[in-house]
Amino acid sequence: MSATETSLQNFQADIDKWMSENIPNKPGFLLPLTFLEVGTEQQLDFLREWQHKLWSAGFLGMHWPTEYGGQGADPAYQGIVDKALGAHNAPIIFNTIGLNWTGPLLLDVGTEEDRKRYIKNILTGEEIWCQGFSEPDHGSDLGNVQTRAVRDDDEFIVNGSKIWTTLGNYADHMILLARTDTSTARKYDGLSFFLAPMKVAGVEARPIRKVTGEYGFNETFFTDARIPASCLLGDEGGGWRMAMKTLEYERGVIAGQASAHSMQSIGLEDLMYAMHDFERDGAPILEDAMIRDELVKLAIEAKANSISDRRASIPALNTDYPFGIALSNKYRHTEYARRLKMMGAHVQGAQGALFMDDDKAYMGGFWQRAYFANFGTTIGGGTTQIQANIIGEHVLGLPKS
Amino acid sequence: MSAIIGSKKIDFSEEQGMLLDVAREFVKDKSPGSEVRKLLESEAGFSEPVWQELVDLGWTGINLPESVGGSGLGIAALIPVVESMGKGLMGTPLVSTVLAAELIRRAGGIAEEDVLEDISGGCAATVAYLDGSDWGATNTGVSVDANGVLSGSKFMVPDAAQATWIAVVGSDAAGDAVVALVAGRDVAAQAQASHALIDLTKRASTLDFTGVKAQRVLSGDKVASAIRDYLLIGALLTAAEAVGSTSACLAGIVDYLKTRKQFGKLIGSFQALKHPTVDIYVGMEHSRSLVYHASSEIDDGPLSAEAEVACRMAKAKASDTIQYAGDRSVQFHGGFGFTWECDSSLFIRRAAWSQQQFGDAMHHRKRLAPLLLDA
Numbered sequence: 001m002s003a004t005e006t007s008l009q010n011f012q013a014d015i016d017k018w019m020s021e022n023i024p025n026k027p028g029f030l031l032p033l034t035f036l037e038v039g040t041e042q043q044l045d046f047l048r049e050w051q052h053k054l055w056s057a058g059f060l061g062m063h064w065p066t067e068y069g070g071q072g073a074d075p076a077y078q079g080i081v082d083k084a085l086g087a088h089n090a091p092i093i094f095n096t097i098g099l100n101w102t103g104p105l106l107l108d109v110g111t112e113e114d115r116k117r118y119i120k121n122i123l124t125g126e127e128i129w130c131q132g133f134s135e136p137d138h139g140s141d142l143g144n145v146q147t148r149a150v151r152d153d154d155e156f157i158v159n160g161s162k163i164w165t166t167l168g169n170y171a172d173h174m175i176l177l178a179r180t181d182t183s184t185a186r187k188y189d190g191l192s193f194f195l196a197p198m199k200v201a202g203v204e205a206r207p208i209r210k211v212t213g214e215y216g217f218n219e220t221f222f223t224d225a226r227i228p229a230s231c232l233l234g235d236e237g238g239g240w241r242m243a244m245k246t247l248e249y250e251r252g253v254i255a256g257q258a259s260a261h262s263m264q265s266i267g268l269e270d271l272m273y274a275m276h277d278f279e280r281d282g283a284p285i286l287e288d289a290m291i292r293d294e295l296v297k298l299a300i301e302a303k304a305n306s307i308s309d310r311r312a313s314i315p316a317l318n319t320d321y322p323f324g325i326a327l328s329n330k331y332r333h334t335e336y337a338r339r340l341k342m343m344g345a346h347v348q349g350a351q352g353a354l355f356m357d358d359d360k361a362y363m364g365g366f367w368q369r370a371y372f373a374n375f376g377t378t379i380g381g382g383t384t385q386i387q388a389n390i391i392g393e394h395v396l397g398l399p400k401s
Numbered sequence: 402m403s404a405i406i407g408s409k410k411i412d413f414s415e416e417q418g419m420l421l422d423v424a425r426e427f428v429k430d431k432s433p434g435s436e437v438r439k440l441l442e443s444e445a446g447f448s449e450p451v452w453q454e455l456v457d458l459g460w461t462g463i464n465l466p467e468s469v470g471g472s473g474l475g476i477a478a479l480i481p482v483v484e485s486m487g488k489g490l491m492g493t494p495l496v497s498t499v500l501a502a503e504l505i506r507r508a509g510g511i512a513e514e515d516v517l518e519d520i521s522g523g524c525a526a527t528v529a530y531l532d533g534s535d536w537g538a539t540n541t542g543v544s545v546d547a548n549g550v551l552s553g554s555k556f557m558v559p560d561a562a563q564a565t566w567i568a569v570v571g572s573d574a575a576g577d578a579v580v581a582l583v584a585g586r587d588v589a590a591q592a593q594a595s596h597a598l599i600d601l602t603k604r605a606s607t608l609d610f611t612g613v614k615a616q617r618v619l620s621g622d623k624v625a626s627a628i629r630d631y632l633l634i635g636a637l638l639t640a641a642e643a644v645g646s647t648s649a650c651l652a653g654i655v656d657y658l659k660t661r662k663q664f665g666k667l668i669g670s671f672q673a674l675k676h677p678t679v680d681i682y683v684g685m686e687h688s689r690s691l692v693y694h695a696s697s698e699i700d701d702g703p704l705s706a707e708a709e710v711a712c713r714m715a716k717a718k719a720s721d722t723i724q725y726a727g728d729r730s731v732q733f734h735g736g737f738g739f740t741w742e743c744d745s746s747l748f749i750r751r752a753a754w755s756q757q758q759f760g761d762a763m764h765h766r767k768r769l770a771p772l773l774l775d776a
Contacts, residue, residue, distance in 0.1 A: 268405050272774075292770040293763075299773050300714050300766075303406050304687035307694045310411050311686075316418040317693060320648065321682070328683055388676045396655050396682060398669035 003074035012080055019088040024050055034263040035096040036166050036376040039215030044170055047094040051125035061123045061258035069120035085261040096262040098122035098129035101249045102175050104256035130171035132162035143187050149178035154229045158222040168205035168218035171198045177243050180236050191239035194231045212372045250381045251330040266370055268302055271344055278347050301336050324395040331387040334377040341371035405773050408707045412697040416474055421481035428489035437490045441601040447492040461498055462521025469514055470521040477696040480641045487645025490747055492602040494525040494560035496638050501526035501568045503634055507627035508580045509619040516566055524565035529555035529608055536760040543571030543610055545581050549618050551610040561606040578624045581615035600754030630704045633712040636759040640719035641692045643755045647685045650726045650748040654678055654733055677729055684722035691715040710772050713765040720762040727752030
């Protein structure tokens with residue numbers, strides 16, 4: 001499918017119709033707001049079925065090659081689908097680590113065999129992926145990864161532990177960064193990158209309870225776990241480069257992701273909706289001068305963020321810092337979202353002090369939960385502070401911290 | 402698309418691209434640091450030969466129709482030029498001149514062909530708008546009688562000393578807003594008092610127009626919306642200039658952080674300095690996006706609601722960003738930053754000036770609130 005204006009317009013109409021007819025009704029249980037919060041089998045089954053439905057209709061990984069389960073279409077089509085998913089408030093597309101990080105990585109640097117083996121099942125939701133980068137003692141300091149993978153003929157024996165393993169207790173595979181050599185001069189050169197099976201002896205994922213009270217993360221323990229040597233992606237000792245490439249997909253620095261709808265989008269419109277339900281000083285809250293100024297500040301930030309994203313594709317307007325807008329994507333968007341969601345709790349007056357389990361909580365504690373859950377995005381994938389180092393060093397050329 | 406965020410349009414034409422390249426080179430060549438410093442002390446605040454070159458490049462008429470000697474490219478084409486001048490802290494009466502042309506053509510029209518021809522041909526012009534300090538006041542205190550004779554004075558008229566034409570905002574006997582076109586030569590020297598501005602690259606005066614007879618008075622339906630549009634375009638051009646100055650200020654900070662050592666380390670390795678510098682960078686990019694977005698929303702007709710939102714957002718963001726950049730630039734340069742010699746002094750002064758032109762960030766956020774929240 002090429003992307004002429006007419007064909008895109010027609011597609012927009014088709015997709016709106018499909019969404020209104022096919023998005024499942026809200027189930028009788030709370031759905032996760034983001035892929036970081038899938039905490040029950042019930043949620044998992046629901047989301048897996050929904051992802052499969054979207055893929056079966058041809059609306060997931062549309063721009064991925066047909067031989068691996070995509071549609072071979074122009075990326076503009078998936079963009080329309082993703083926008084429509086947000087606009088129709090659809091449940092999230094949960095297999096994010098497969099769809100947005102592993103999939104594009106394999107299309108980029110994987111072997112033909114890897115692509116054939118893994119990509120279609122990522123799209124259908126039949127196989128769930130998780131990521132094993134961070135370790136309990138080395139959060140943002142990836143170069144210091146200590147989990148060991150020791151070669152034993154045509155296998156590697158893995159020992160150590162990983163933390164913040166989103167979807168780890170459900171996953172079939174992990175993109176795993178492990179140390180295969182402890183003697184290298186540079187710590188980075190001793191790392192290797194694996195497409196590791198999770199359902200083998202010696203791998204155990206223990207769910208971690210989060211600040212929201214929900215689950216979704218795990219600590220993953222490897223105890224003499226044997227994985228085939230063929231799981232290696234790239235060269236032994238070449239893991240750092242693969243990990244950095246993965247992070248570029250994760251942070252949205254480069255495109256190619258199967259779907260952007262990995263989080264239920266919460267925007268200013270949602271906050272405006274809440275404005276109808278609260279008062280301050282006995283008058284509608286929207287008449288409060290202080291509240292108005294905060295909302296305007298958020299609106300300016302939201303607009304500047306999205307126009308900047310568009311500006312990134314106009315090279316003549318990016319000559320001073322060619323990759324600056326892309327490299328600051330995560331920094332800008334996740335911090336804006338944090339401020340927006342915090343505001344959602346602030347506007348509630350005393351009700352803002354209630355949490356999810358209270359039957360008087362506004363919208364079931366939606367904003368409080370969203371605010372807390374947002375820390376997953378300002379911490380995961382390299383914290384905001386690490387992002388600031390990256391922008392400072394790689395965009396502005398400042399010395400390393 | 403949600404109402405509160407609205408249009409996300411950002412266009413950048415081939416002409417804008419060429420103008421950006423040419424203007425950057427021109428400013429780099431004509432406005433090195435030494436020249437900026439030299440002009441601070443001068444009476445005019447700009448170099449006459451450089452102004453002539455700029456006129457020869459056609460920049461005084463970029464926005465004007467070809468029928469009056471312009472290029473017909475609209476305000477959008479001026480943005481890269483003004484941004485570049487901001488980057489080089491280049492003093493010229495270009496922005497004042499362009500804004501006068503916009504006010505005159507929006508308030509009047511084809512009958513003002515001769516004045517617009519003068520402007521596109523290189524005669525400097527300006528708008529006398531403020532009665533006092535308040536950008537939010539009506540500012541029509543100067544009265545214009547039936548014979549076109551003015552009474553009253555105007556505050557902080559930019560580049561007044563150079564102006565061949567001065568567009569004075571006032572009111573007629575009925576109290577309706579008018580724009581009186583006054584020839585600069587008709588304002589006596591003793592009726593002009595120049596200000597000591599915080600930004601030494603800029604010039605402005607208080608002018609007493611009492612007894613001055615206007616060459617012509619523009620009145621009627623179009624005047625009120627022309628004044629409104631002049632204020633919005635003024636805010637946008639100030640924002641564009643601020644973005645340029647912010648980028649130069651940022652470059653200065655980055656250079657210092659990459660070369661200055663303390664405690665045996667380059668100070669740019671300290672996150673206490675690095676992270677705020679990143680925030681200046683991100684603020685600068687956001688301001689720049691909003692400026693070029695606004696330039697995509699403006700045309701020769703009365704400004705749309707989207708254009709108004711865009712101009713106000715651009716000014717609010719660019720003002721806050723340049724203020725932060727100038728402030729941190731002084732601080733991060735340490736003892737040297739506190740001195741006159743350090744270029745941080747130029748940037749913090751530019752920031753303080755820029756914030757107060759056409760309304761500060763709070764002024765624009767207050768006006769954005771009903772546009773965004775009560776629609």
